[in-house]
Amino acid sequence: MVRIEGPRAAAVVEQVFRHVGRVPVARMRQDGVYFGHLLQVPGEEVVVCRPGPQTLEIHCHGGPQVVQALLEALAAQGAPPAPWSVWLEQKPEPLPVRTALYLLGQAATEKVARLLWHQAHLAWPRWLEQAGAVLRRGELAELECLLREVLGWEDFARHLIEPYQVVLAGRPNVGKSTLLNALLGFQRAVVHPAAGTTRDLVQQTTAWDGLPIRLSDTAGYRATDEPLEREGIRLAARCWAEANLVLAVLDRSRPWEEEDARFLRAVGQHNSQVLVVLNKCDLPPGGGHPPAVEVSALTGHGLQRLQQEALARLVPRWPKLQQPLPLDAPLGQLLRQLLRAVTQRDTTAIARLWPQLAEPQQPEEKRPE
Ligand SMILES: Nc1nc2c(ncn2[C@@H]2O[C@H](COP(=O)(O)OP(=O)(O)OP(=O)(O)O)[C@@H](O)[C@H]2O)c(=O)[nH]1
Ligand SMILES: [Mg+2]
Structure with missing residues (x-):
């Protein structure tokens, strides 16, 4: 499956794919599914889906040659392939979510993968929302409790990846x-x-x-x-x-x-x-x-x-699936800094640190592929 993302996604796919009924890709509604052919690979039938307004997926069933030809055709249209880690860096996700998605690529077992998937899609988004509401109400003692609970899982979290x-x-x-x-x-x-x-x-x-x-x-x-x-x-x-x-x-x-x-x-x-x-x-x-x-x-x-x-x-205790975890050292450090600020009721530091945790961030340096 090749995913094409960006404001020109539909225009690019239009150049490599022909719908059986000749309906332009631009007219495809969200969550739609089109069946058709790749223009550059004669006879290759594919399915195109649109999971988001600026996201299209081309599902091929050919071998690596077909995928290679498709990637080349897409690159020629100005859509070069992006390594997954680079793609992830560009996602507007809060730090804990992006960390979980990044570590998902290193999960060595199905259990760890499932846990990290839950971290990214359920545990952290829910917690950030809940803690954000607590912060807006100024209930710092409550926020302190929430942070302490997360930090209590540092040892468990570290060993999801590190044996x-x-x-x-x-x-x-x-x-x-x-x-x-x-x-x-x-x-x-x-x-x-x-x-x-x-x-x-x-x-x-x-x-x-x-x-x-x-x-x-x-x-x-x-x-x-x-x-x-x-x-x-x-x-x-x-x-x-x-x-x-x-x-x-x-x-x-x-x-x-x-x-x-x-x-x-x-x-x-x-x-x-x-x-x-x-x-x-x-x-x-x-x-x-x-x-x-x-x-x-x-x-x-x-x-x-x-x-x-x-x-x-x-592992004396296991977290519940919905328990957010301090997944790596940078996240743990940020959570500890925030906890210190909350404990000291340092509102300036909280105002500086909270967005680093809860708002979508672009990291300064790229992680290795
Ligand atoms: N009957 C029996 N023999 C065993 C068992 N475990 C190991 N052995 C035997 O004990 C001998 C030593 O086994 P190793 O596994 O080499 O022992 P080790 O502790 O690694 O020894 P070193 O490397 O010299 O420190 C071998 O002949 C094994 O077959 C067991 O559970 N039952
Ligand atoms: Mg031995």
Whole structure:
């Protein structure tokens, strides 16, 4: 589908399309549908729709050659193709709406896409209208509440696009790499009975309940003099620290040892978000382990429960579909500035900031394509 927008849209389409009944495109009413032929591609039947006064759509069913020929014909009429991001920049939409539409192009799952679509078409337009009315009535305490509620979702909103970092940590041979592969559903990392198999970080992005998750497998944690392995362990510890959640994997088939306690303490020093996982529950228990999520990376037992528990830690609450979200850093920053102005009852700053949020804006710099 090729969309033609602008005051000359009908005149341009007239030069590339002929209606079967020879009715000029200019006479087409809004939401009308015409059937006809492309003039530049003999025999090519297309449907033309008019969703808006200055917007026409040409629906082709040919292959890429037909679309290419159509684009060239349109360009020759003074309607060059525009990359979607450039097209979006020109839309007279308020910042939150445009942000949602922009991020929609980066959504990695259907769930995120649906959420962002709702942000653009329902959640933000409704909120801006409601908050605008509150502001006009001068109810600043109410506006403050509305802003605080939106800003409460910053962490959730950030991870619609940026994956949550989930790291597999553990002593050598507990089955971290096997667990990574099992959680991904394909073999990403090398698995071997020898301890100290994984040295480097092995990362792969997946989705849990429609949210992007980056899983990292790390080198087994132990005291060693081997320089390469030490480097791997150093890298692992850094990865633990940066994670949103650490899955601390223990081997349930071996008896609990002082080394396990030492490992858990080390993880705890790097990150407070730790979920203990007892792997190899298909084997008889070694005994002495604290209660934790039990899985078998080999048979797949308990993996779903592990995912649910991990996700519950990452996302303690889900927003309602109509809840507006601070979708990216610039939007979050603007909302915080506005909140500060509202809290301080600084009407000059509010008058300056509110239009930046609620009124259609042209950005100063172009985003990358
Ligand atoms: N029975 C059983 N064996 C498992 C399970 N998970 C892993 N293993 C075995 O344990 C051994 C070590 O598995 P890996 O996944 O390489 O362990 P790792 O923790 O990544 O080890 P390093 O990379 O050395 O730190 C392999 O022989 C696996 O087949 C499990 O759930 N049950
Ligand atoms: Mg490994």
